[in-house]
Amino acid sequence: xxxxxxxxxxxxxxxxxxxxxxxxxxxxxxxxxxxxxxxxxxxxxxxxxxxxxxxxxxxxxxxxxxxxxxxxxxxxxxxxxxxxxxxxxxxxxxxxxxxxxxxxxxxxxxxxxxxxxxxxxxxxxxxxxxxxxxxxxxxxxxxxxxxxxxxxxxxxxxxxxxxxxxxxxxxxxxxxxxxxxxxxxxxxxxxxxxxxxxxxxxxxxxxxxxxxxxxxxxxxxxxxxxxxxxxxxxxxxxxxxxxxxxxxxxxxxxxxxxxxxxxxxxxxxxxxxxxxxxxxxxxxxxxxxxxxxxxxxxxxxxxxxxxxxxxxxxxxxxxxxxxxxxxxxxxxxxxxxxxxxxxxxxxxxxxxxxxxxxxxxxxxxxxxxxxxxxxxxxxxxxxxxxxxxxxxxxxxxxxxxxxxxxxxxxxxxxxxxxxxxxxxxxxxxxxxxxxxxxxxxx
Numbered sequence: 001x002x003x004x005x006x007x008x009x010x011x012x013x014x015x016x017x018x019x020x021x022x023x024x025x026x027x028x029x030x031x032x033x034x035x036x037x038x039x040x041x042x043x044x045x046x047x048x049x050x051x052x053x054x055x056x057x058x059x060x061x062x063x064x065x066x067x068x069x070x071x072x073x074x075x076x077x078x079x080x081x082x083x084x085x086x087x088x089x090x091x092x093x094x095x096x097x098x099x100x101x102x103x104x105x106x107x108x109x110x111x112x113x114x115x116x117x118x119x120x121x122x123x124x125x126x127x128x129x130x131x132x133x134x135x136x137x138x139x140x141x142x143x144x145x146x147x148x149x150x151x152x153x154x155x156x157x158x159x160x161x162x163x164x165x166x167x168x169x170x171x172x173x174x175x176x177x178x179x180x181x182x183x184x185x186x187x188x189x190x191x192x193x194x195x196x197x198x199x200x201x202x203x204x205x206x207x208x209x210x211x212x213x214x215x216x217x218x219x220x221x222x223x224x225x226x227x228x229x230x231x232x233x234x235x236x237x238x239x240x241x242x243x244x245x246x247x248x249x250x251x252x253x254x255x256x257x258x259x260x261x262x263x264x265x266x267x268x269x270x271x272x273x274x275x276x277x278x279x280x281x282x283x284x285x286x287x288x289x290x291x292x293x294x295x296x297x298x299x300x301x302x303x304x305x306x307x308x309x310x311x312x313x314x315x316x317x318x319x320x321x322x323x324x325x326x327x328x329x330x331x332x333x334x335x336x337x338x339x340x341x342x343x344x345x346x347x348x349x350x351x352x353x354x355x356x357x358x359x360x361x362x363x364x365x366x367x368x369x370x371x372x373x374x375x376x377x378x379x380x381x382x383x384x385x386x387x388x389x390x391x392x393x394x395x396x397x398x399x400x401x402x403x404x405x406x407x408x409x410x411x412x413x414x415x416x417x418x419x420x421x422x423x424x425x426x427x428x429x430x431x432x433x434x435x436x437x438x439x440x441x442x
Contacts, residue, residue, distance in 0.1 A: 052097045065089070067235060070228055072131070072141040072187035076180040077253070079231050079241035084259040086235070106169045106202050111145055114165075121148040123162070131191035133225045137232040139187045147198075164188045164197040173203045173210045182214060187224060189216040249362055249386035266403040268381045271352050276411045277380075278346035279401060279424075282357040282368065284416030286339040286377060289359075291332040296323040325360070327367035335375045342414060343377055351411050354404070356383040358396040363387075394420050398427055405431055 033039060065086040074082050092100065115122050127143040145165040150158055166185045168178075177199045185197045199212040234241040245253040246265035254265045267273060283289055294304035300320055302311065308324075311317040323329070343353045360368060362384040369382055383400050385391075391399065401410055401424045410428050415421040 049094060049097065052101050053091075068137045068232060069140045070137070070231060072129075072139045072184040073180065075139060075187070075224060075227055076183035078243070078245035078250070078257070079227070079234075080243045080263055081245065081253075081257055081259060082231055083235060083240050084262060088259070088262070090258055102204070103167075103169050106204075107144060107167050110167055110200065110202065114145070114147070121150075122146070123148045127164075129188050129191045131187050131224065133228055137228050139191075139224060139228060141184065141187060143188050162192075162194060164192070164194055165200055166197065167200050167202065169202045169204055171203070171205055173201050173208055177212045177214065183220070183224065185214050186217060186220040189214070190218070190221050190224070251386065251389075264407065267407045268354070271354075271380050271408065273407050274409070276349075276351045276409045277354050277404060278343075278351040278412040279404065279410055279414065280339065280343065280353060280355050280379070281397065281415040281417075281420075282355045282372075282382070283359050285342065285414045286336055286355065286372065287333040287368075287375075288336055289333050291334055292329040293324060295329045295332055296320055299323055325364065327364055330364060330367040330371050331374075333368075333371050335377075339414070340375070340377055343379075346412060349411075352380045352408075353377075354381045354383070355379040356397060356400055358385050358391070358393045360384045361387065393417075394423060398424055401428060402431060 070082070070086075074085065111122055111125060114120055122145050124146040125144065127146050129141050129143055131139040133139075143164045144167045147163045147165050149161045149163050164185065166181060166188070168181055181199050185199055188194065189197050194216060196213055196215050199214055201210045201212075203209070231241055243263060243265050245251070245257070246263075251265075254260060254263070257263065271277065280286055293308070297304050297306055297320065300316060300323070302316075302320075308317065308320055311320060346353055355368075355372070357368075365382050365384055368384070369379070372379060385396060389396065397415070397420060401413060404410055405428050413421055413424045413428075415424070
């Protein structure tokens with residue numbers, strides 16, 4: 001190719017056409033570039049990032065927040081997160097920019113492939129849709145693609161059906177549609193009275209695809225309306241809706257939220273920021289659950305000395321754990337006297353006692369709180385295992401100790417397991433050292 005960079009650099013005719021001073025300057029410039037080639041590679045990286053940033057900014061112009069107009073893609077997520085995203089929009093990270101552009105590219109590939117198939121017709125892309133609830137509030141979104149499906153009836157009649165298609169890329173194909181995607185597509189179905197739509201997932205690893213048919217569900221109208229109204233009324237008052245993810249114990253969503261520091265979901269309402277706290281493992285320092293376990297075994301007609309792991313029948317074993325993890329027998333938990341003494345001791349030292357348990361499910365919060373109160377122990381907060389959390393005992397306790405340390409000083413940690421106790425205190429110490437070093441540099 002005559003005008004290629006390769007010819008320009010190596011064709012002696014081109015260089016020879018330059019004057020002596022220009023040739024000397026050019027050669028020095030090339031030598032400088034070759035001595036530091038990272039300059040060019042950095043320029044390419046910056047060009048790509050700036051281009052993606054520019055594309056995102058152009059796309060964002062059509063997404064400026066207006067009070068009363070909310071996004072279907074967000075409406076299933078934590079209400080507090082939604083409020084922050086509208087009032088304090090943050091520019092995307094480099095990773096988020098790449099994901100945004102990758103998603104756009106996948107959408108273009110799928111739309112082009114559908115057009116070429118001859119089986120369906122793509123009648124429109126980025127089709128604007130409004131689901132209006134009243135004169136003040138609505139959901140405002142855009143359908144990725146609107147397909148026209150042609151099918152033949154029994155009488156050989158050709159019927160046509162509009163089907164909205166929502167395209168999502170993921171690392172791997174999900175076993176079922178994700179709730180946020182279901183809410184989003186349901187918005188479009190309700191707004192335009194489409195009988196059904198399709199959620200299409202594209203696996204970025206391997207390129208597999210999976211399409212899920214979604215039927216219009218009129219009950220979803222009430223669900224969407226209530227969520228929109230709760231968000232809208234809070235924003236109208238210049239207030240914020242509840243910290244929904246934290247209240248629902250969806251801490252995974254909290255820790256992966258861009259507004260984690262602003263929201264501060266791990267601040268205990270009854271304990272002032274900066275307080276000193278003492279963390280107690282409930283089931284090894286305060287309460288003995290053995291009587292509760294024996295009662296659950298007797299309920300099933302099993303020996304009270306039997307270990308749960310020795311129950312051979314899987315259904316019986318599951319029933320045992322359901323009983324053990326229900327509030328029914330919590331009042332049988334007995335007090336560990338040394339634990340109560342330690343609680344009082346910590347209170348006298350000015351530390352706020354907080355309870356934690358990886359073996360109790362959060363459905364036992366109120367029953368456990370009542371049992372402790374009846375035994376003369378009042379804790380500022382109880383942290384129990386939330387539904388769907390399968391962390392090990394150590395990981396669960398360590399994670400929560402570090403979460404609490406972001407708002408408080410965890411002065412003491414009490415646990416019968418010496419290894420767990422040591423690991424928790426060591427990790428807290430390391431976090432403090434890093435904070436101190438960072439503050440020193442600042």
